[in-house]
Amino acid sequence: MTAFNIKDIMRLIPHRYPFLLVDKVVDVDPGERATGIKNVTMNEPFFQGHFPQEPVMPGVLILEAMAQTAAVLALDYLGEGSHGKVVYFMGIDGAKFRKPVVPGDTLHMHLTKERSRGTVWRFSAEAFVDDAKVCEAQLMAMLSDG
Template sequence: MNDAVNEPSSGYSDIDIMRIMDLIPHRYPFLLVDKVVQVDPNVGCIGIKNVTINEPFFAGHFPQRPVMPGVLIIESMAQTAGCLVVATLGPESEGKLVYFMTVDNARFRRPVVPGECMKVHVKKLRNRGNVWKFEGQAKVNGLLVAEATYSAMILDH
């Protein structure tokens, strides 16, 4: 997964926050993807999370040295993958729930702090029916900050 932003093959580009809220059911304060800048249906996508001091979790994690919790970085990967799923399956899948089933090989390389722009690179590894497996990487300024392999089940709400 490279850091380049290529023109998507699907006609999807720059999916803004309002459209993301059509695609996935998450809402503030748990919506952790602000924009999708690349989508290649059935292959992968790149989402953006602008990390600001206004995030509610920073009040307690940690007040003297705010750090984005690793589990929320993984959640940002999952939400970006949810956008990929909808781009792959089409409009009838909009708003479906995506439930984590597994998270494997999660690695956190360095903290993500307020003021940083995190690019979330998601690649679909495979899917069988409503179970999908992904590889995710989070990068800040092109440097890997976190990575994981995870699977999810897509269900109607």
């Protein structure tokens, strides 16, 4: 599959509203790279407190959205072997936030597998709004039996 809609994503990862932070995954090169898309709206529950007068998507949630995209990429690659697996976020290196993400933005998260050894995967992640990079990091995750 080269793209995943919300139903496909929900079949692969256990996250649900309000913590499901990726709306679709496109441009999938199985086991290698994918692009997650998050449409950021004022209806997001975190905007009530972050910040009411100047809504900004929390950086940790941008990282979580990138991690969820990575989980879709890894579990899709396993195919039938992914049944019952859960992807646990293990680490973040070199996280940098470049610009605020605000309601009305469309977040494009580009994930590329750097390596996988056994059940541990490492990804390079970048997030963009339009052509502007808003976040970058290296993410580590472990696939485990649920």
